[in-house]
Amino acid sequence: MEVNQADYYQIRTTVGGTESYKLRDKLSDYDLHYSVKVIRGPEGRKVDLSVVVKGEMLEEMMALIENICLDPIITIVPVTDFKDQKEIREWRKVTLMDGASVSSLAELYDGVYLDHGSRVVGNAILNEEVKIGQNTFVGTGVIIRSNTVIGDNCHIGTGAIIGDNVEIGNNVKIEENVTIRSDVKIGNDVSIGTAANLESNVTIRDKIRIGPLARIFNVGRKRAKLESADDRKVISTVIEGGTFIGSGAIVGGTVGKNVMVGSNAIVHTANIESEVTVGSGAVVPYGSKVESGLTVIGSPARPIEDYQQEKKLFEFLAEKYEDELE
Incomplete structure (x- = not known):
């Protein structure tokens, strides 16, 4: 419906950082038609925000902008021929709770939610419908893709990439340049070392430490040449609570509670039961099972007792046939 002059x-104003998201949040509460344009300059990322209001709301909106924004520059222009687009537009507001802050270089897409005390710094990017809990830190260069949920008191280090539909619990520390792909679930009190890589369809339970450069994967292959769908299948890797994965280790399959996998070890889509120790550099072959409480070493990995018995046998034979050996 057309209206008179x-x-x-x-109302147009240019704001930056946290101010722009807080202002959008308030305008959404009023169910107003507004538009935003991102402006990049020497001082970082700013938003040129334009909102159309009825004449009787002008003073109220001016007071709202001045209350949220620091020394805003405001332009007011009468509008003719305006049609309310409420019925055809679709937008989701960005919500910043008290104490949450966003860098002027960061980009938050529609539907992002930051709880009390959380911080987004540098040029981080949070895609649609990302939810961040209380007192969580998101570092510079971080990319968090759509529909990901992160809990309270977490730390997301510089350059980390987190995929779609990821669930991260409370008190999780993700170091620099970690890659977490889609549909991953991470519990509480987890630490993931620098440049580690978690592939899709991985579940990490509570109180787990994953070392730097470790890789948690989910694909098993029966043989090199693929002849049918059964030859290659996606394994949903699950690592139970209390487990330690050493630096550079490659792990896939099921891993029980309180397991220790040494640095540079390989667990190739195997079943590792609880309380197992896999020695550094050991290789657990595809489809293998390691029973609870064992310590395995070598390639292929075998119980350390087997190697000790072999060592005793070699020593006995060396002593018995010493003359012949010489």
């Missing part, structure tokens, strides 16, 4: 006004 001065029935509506356009």
